[in-house]
């Protein structure tokens with residue numbers, strides 16, 4: 597989208613149709629996105645990150661067996677009444693105000709597990725030709741400083757009119773787990789964007805153009821949806837969002853890689869979920885003191 601014809605950026609697609617095999621058996625009967633970090637399910641942390649960055653339409657791409665996520669963002673009148681009757685105002689606010697006025701959660705279904713690109717495409721009817729964000733719910737980012745990386749990246753989009761892909765440098769032996777971007781050897785600075793030349797999904801170390809990994813936060817031009825319709829299956833025999841982004845770059849589309857500065861936790865795996873709980877638990881007023889004492893005593 598060229599500067600000037602930029603529309604309002606208010607929709608974020610959050611794919612939640614994954615099976616959560618890396619956190620079994622915890623995710624056998626509940627969605628992995630409902631596993632908790634301190635006092636909230638992971639998905640609520642991510643939705644709050646989206647809301648703080650200015651998004652008001654939260655589009656969940658979901659599947660059967662995942663309705664607990666939709667229920668979590670819905671009202672629970674009976675619970676609210678009980679808490680109100682008992683005068684438990686803080687708890688009442690905590691369950692009632694999960695979504696601020698003006699923010700809406702919309703869900704669409706992904707009928708087949710055909711990959712992240714396919715999941716995003718399932719929301720195409722809702723985004724039309726608007727630019728939109730994508731946030732992967734496994735990834736939790738603990739901000740350094742007042743503004744989240746997602747807020748800063750949305751600002752970078754508004755300033756430049758260019759799509760943004762959030763990245764972080766990872767150890768070389770981990771490049772094969774991620775989408776890896778090529779910024780032409782430019783040394784990225786945290787909190788800033790650099791022009792992107794290419795991207796490759798889960799390359800071998802030998803084929804990786806850098807060690808800058810896509811961390812699961814994107815602001816994309818609406819045209820990506822058209823490209824996804826014809827994106828063939830790629831790495832892992834799945835339709836990859838990364839491949840549609842690559843096609844956009846090949847057609848001369850301009851995108852930037854935004855280097856994050858917060859701390860990233862992959863809550864889609866067991867150790868990442870535990871680390872997020874320890875790190876955020878040490879900051880939460882209700883748990884910090886007790887948890888600190890416990891860790892020191894280990």
Ligand code: G1P
Nearest residue numbers: 712773774775809810811812838
């Ligand atoms: C997906 C994306 C990949 C990105 C990663 C971040 O992969 O395809 O480009 O780096 O998320 O978590 P997945 O983790 O679903 O295999």
